Amino acid sequence: NPDGCEFLLVFDDGNFSESDTVLLSDAIGHLPTEVLAKNFAVGEQAFKNVPKEELFIFQADLPGSLEADQKAAAGARGRSPQNFAFRTMEMPPTLKTKGGDVRVVDSSNFKASTTAMALVTVHPGGLRELHWHPNADEWQYYISGKGRMTVVAAGNRARTMDFQEGDVGYVQKTLLHYIENTGDTDLVFLEMFGKVDRFQDLSFSEWLAHTPPEAVMAHLRIDKATFDAIPKNGGVVMPL
Template identity: 45%
Template sequence: MNKLFFSVFCALLLSSAGNAAPAASSSSSGTSTVSAVAASSTVPLASDDPNGIAWNATVDGDTDAQPIRGSLGAQIMGPQNVPLQQLNPDAVAPPTTDAGSVPNFKWPFSMSHNRMQTGGWARQQNVNAMPIAKTMAGVNMRLEAGAIRELHWHSSAEWGYVIKGTTQITSVDNNGRNYVANVGPGDLWYFPPGIPHSLQGTSSDGEGTEFLLVFPDGSFSEDDTFLLTDWLAHVPKEVVAKNFQTAISAWDNVPSKELYIFPSDSPTSDEAVSDPQGQVEVPFSYQFSAVAPTQYSGGTAKIADSTTFKIAQQVAVAEVTIEPGAMRELHWHPTQDEWGYYLEGTGRVTLFASSGNSYTLDFEAGDVSFAPATFGHYIENIGNTTLKVLEIFNTDVFQDVSLSQWLALTPPALVKAHLGLDDETISKLNKTKQVVVGRPSS
């Protein structure tokens, strides 16, 4: 009986909410005209309350960053980390559309512990820093001119993107075919699991190189790689000599522990050692910087996956630029997780996790984001400069689903029944992906 009363009460409440909505009316006597969409027959209509960022330290500079949005919230009375609050308006004063519980999907590399060596440094993000990112991890590494990330291999594939400078990569595959290449800014490399390789900063610009590494394994740790010096330091020296058919004294200078990153002379050539097996059939590097991006109304995008970068069978990337006020359209990825890296600018992302759960966060250069497969999201440029971001995926071929395209290619009556859109609005939905949409003209 109580359940019946509760159901009737809810129905009456919704009915009264619908009756309270203003109806369209007009009069020739000069009275005002009010237009409103009728209330839904099942749930109230979505709120029109503004939900922009509560402040914008990137554009406006120093600001009073308090958890207040309209009549909601109140000033912090206790200790505060004001600089951190200023950079995270959507965490401190979230939009009212945020709801439920979504795991943190932001990690600044500046929060990562830095491993400093003579000649460079490395810092990483994995599930220990951001537990939601179960399928991918990243490393930001810097090598001075000549410095070497020593000969090594991984149980995971390694995908690299050069941020600045030039990196010389070397490798030998399982068939004994070798490869050497200088990889410049905006270009890529990829080594399959177990393939040995090295990375070295060149003197092309006098400063060496800095790059991003991504691994399709969220638990990957840069500290767990298989290193040449580490291995030989843990094999009896007489066994090493026997393996190479030399005297034991030939190995007197083998380090007693791993080198990891160490200084050396800059490479003077990018020619591979003469190899009777020849060079690898599929190059380990790709000149992504030379790929012309596709222009959209709000920015650009270009893609590198196994259809163009043949060797990259486990990692794909989209490099996206978004102009001020524009956005990477509402979308999701069917089966691939997205590991994002912000190169320039300031962005805003809402992650929709289904079942009424959503969370909005803000990102700057050097930040990492993560969107699990099927989670709806967008990237909005909330700064006054171009936003540049890498969308990196644990897949061989890039895929996404556009919300706008989905609705445009669905029978109009069905869309109207769901969203209450009028015919004119439905007719303007794009049947092709917009990818990056510009600021509205009005």
């Protein structure tokens, strides 16, 4: 694209940095030309213009067609049987409600994935319901809109934060939280979970609805009608 492109890199190690990646130009630039010539079976002159500094983002000719690149990458061994790209917006929503929708991508529909992800859209006035994730910490990237999140931890601790386009959020595994749309346009964000191949989500409403009514009513001091109104199957994005 002559206008450039934007992409998001997500790593499953909080200590990792893109700066730690070994770049092609960096690796080759540290090798003697005679070694390169022997390794690639060409003359030393072929590598006379190899850059001595790393090339991170730089100008080059526009690539050819996708088909040509795929053919070159396949080589003599042929194409990999595994797909390494998933068209999230081409899939129907995993769940759609009046409040918004969610598209879940994990190893159940993207076999190569060892990271789980959900693309969440919350309409104005909607709520990503109270919930927690039992199997992994959650990283969030806010694509558009404005939102507010409260995270509740043990020991009488909680924190509420506002988010907007380009912000990153974090929720530790098993901590109760919600995300509310506080703007007048759709709130769109990613939920990402490293080192797990399945998306797992526990609805607070569903958990309460399957707890003995007397225990819930005693703890929250609510009546039976209120308890009976709690959604028994959760909703992911409210209202249902």
